[in-house]
Amino acid sequence: MLSDFGLVAFNGLAWAMAVFIVAAGLTLVFGILHVLNFSHGGFLMIGAYVSHDLLSLLDGDVSTISYIGAALAGGVVVGVLGYFVDRLVLRRLKGVEEAYSLIATYALLLLCVGAVKMIWGVNFMSVPAPEALSGALFYQGVFMPTYSMFVIGCGVAVFLLLDIWIRRSRTGKLVQSVAADPWMCGLLGVNAPAMYTAVVVISFALAGLGGGLLAANQSLSPELGGHYIIQAFGVIIVGGIGNIRGAFLASVLLGLVVSFGTVYVPEYPGIFFYLAIVAILMFRPEGLIKQKGLA
Amino acid sequence: MMEHSKRHRDKYQGLPLILMILVLAAIASVPFWAGGGFIFLVGLLLIQTLFALSYNILFGLTGLVSFGQAALFATGAYATAYLMRTVPDVPFLLALLAGGLAGGVIAALISVIALRRASGIYFAILTLALGQLVYTMIGKSTALGREDGMTGIARPVLNLFLFEVDLSVGDRYFFFILAACAFVAGLLWWVWYGRIGRVLYAIRQDPERVNFLGVNVQRYREIAFIISGVTTAFAGALLGPWQQILTPEIADWSYSALPILMCLLGGATYYWGPAVGAVLFVGLSHATRMMPGISELLIGVVLLLVVLAVPGGVAAGLARIGKSWRRSTEEESI
Helix, strand or coil: CHHHHHHHHHHHHHHHHHHHHHHHHHHHHHHHHCCCCCCHHHHHHHHHHHHHHHHHCCCCCCCHHHHHHHHHHHHHHHHHHHHHHHHHCHHHHCCCCHHHHHHHHHHHHHHHHHHHHHHHCCCCEECCCCHHHCCEEEECCEEEEHHHHHHHHHHHHHHHHHHHHHHHCHHHHHHHHHHHCHHHHHHCCCCHHHHHHHHHHHHHHHHHHHHHHHHHHCEECCCHHHHHHHHHHHHHHHHCCCCHHHHHHHHHHHHHHHHHHHHHCCCCCCHHHHHHHHHHHHHCCCCCCCCCCCC | CHHHHHCCCCHHHHHHHHHHHHHHHHHHCHHHHCCHHHHHHHHHHHHHHHHHHHHHHHHHHHCCCCCCHHHHHHHHHHHHHHHHHHCCCCCHHHHHHHHHHHHHHHHHHHHHHHHHHCCHHHHHHHHHHHHHHHHHHHHHCHHHCHHHCEECCCCCEEECCCCEEECCCCCHHHHHHHHHHHHHHHHHHHHHHCHHHHHHHHHHHCHHHHHHCCCCHHHHHHHHHHHHHHHHHHHHHHHHHHHCEECHHHHCHHHHHHHHHHHHHHCCCCCCHHHHHHHHHHHHHHHCCCCCCHHHHHHHHHHHHHHHCCCCHHHHHHHHHHHHHHHHHHHHHC
16 A cells, blocks of 8 residues: 555656656746746757657667757757747747737747647657666565656756756846846846846756657657646646746646546546646635745 | 727718628528538638637637637537437527536636636636646546547427428528527627627726726626627537537637637737638638648747737738728718
8 A cells, every 4th residue: 555655656756847847947937038938848849859850860779878968959959949939039028918928929839839740740759768767666665667767856956956046046146136127137237138038048948858858758749749838837837937946846746636636536537637726726826835036 | 999999880880781791691602602611611610700709708808818718619519419419309599508508607617716816827827727627527528428529419400489490401500500600799799899898898908997986897807708608608509510520629728729819810809800810710721731730830920920010910900901991081072
């Protein structure tokens, strides 16, 4: 019984960290630009496809290092795309109503889906997990696939890096202050527009990296982007948008709810995620951690 | 924005009426010269136009962005189809009304949860989550055919008390859709230009000031959500017998994006904007349906352009042309 419990909790954590990797970049951009980026999932998907192409060059001989390397390359490609998206679209959304900018990023998601269909086609593709990550460990009777452990490790690493960067480093604090008051920061000699661009590029690079890291988990198809974005939306809205600690907390909470829900009420898998969001927002409409700006 | 305050209550009121009759006549003529595929497409377009017009009561008039409207559309569609299947003797008009009412009930529930607590982007995401909840429930419900959908929905017999019309014969159901959509669009027109519409429009402009004037803003937003929910579900209810199959995709969030795109494309501040948008959107996606990828790219680019460059949509452009034309004729008459 205890080992069952452990297994369900482990699966919940694996789900949570996968979604957190997606949500982290999303919440970062919202924190500073106040744009909820629908296309984040689309760029994640592009990152996954790019790393798929790079790995297929290796002819099936995929090591953990090359797997991570391909994901990093995907991150770089999508980060560069992010620069242009910021220049062409996000920057122009400043004066636009919140809801309209949401729709503009939805249009970007459509562009991502269209581009993926044109370049990679509509057929399913798959990325093999590297040799070292395709096994499983038994600990106290709990079956733990090494790939899930890898995803959990990546999620925690992303969280720690972002949290330390934002809260402890000088540039992180500057980003926070730009999020709070760009005008004042400008007066004090901070190049606020450059900060915006930097955060957008980091967020997109995270999406691309996440796409590569999570690619082995599923079959790649043009629907992948929309699938991930809904879960990430749920996580950041429950966590309090713009809040990285909140997103981390919310992803763990929702991951456990989803995992336990699927086990104990198998007739309706998937509804617990939405029920939990609704329930939490009924009582805490601003999310778990209520804080203005970026944190 | 100025067009609203004037509301066209001038001597040119007759012109739109003539235009409307011409458009209706043109649509009604479709079965006489077009093939089956095109007739089906136009029927679908009519239903989706009503969907978009209903949504615009919320979006363009009240200024609320819901990402869960497809759940209401699907509620109407499934409720009517389920009722027709389980109670074969039910009069079709009653089944349609029941579908609309079911949508109203779900809309009331959603508005209680989503409107009381959240606004702006939180409202958009909450409606998205609630809509996905409905989508998941439909996909898992055996009575509604699970993911495979409900098949074999028959076109019913319409009982008009004095006589009966079998809508399964020929293109009769097409004409029924046209009549039903025109009727409900008329009701929505009355809401848009009537007292409720004016209050809703004022709320969109400045909710705080309207609140000061003693109007219960929250109550009016709920009313807008429910009105839009009932007519959206009614549009959905028409869909089942037309397609003769219903799949859960019509409840998915990507289907919720459909009326948003139509409203934006056509011009959300105009009553007829979404109809113009629906024609353009269906035309675009039909023309590019054989080219995977191009369709999304094209719609994405057009949408971006509308948001970034022409926030008023196509209708704003048309209205500008219309105004200058009117001005020139006025000058001539002097």
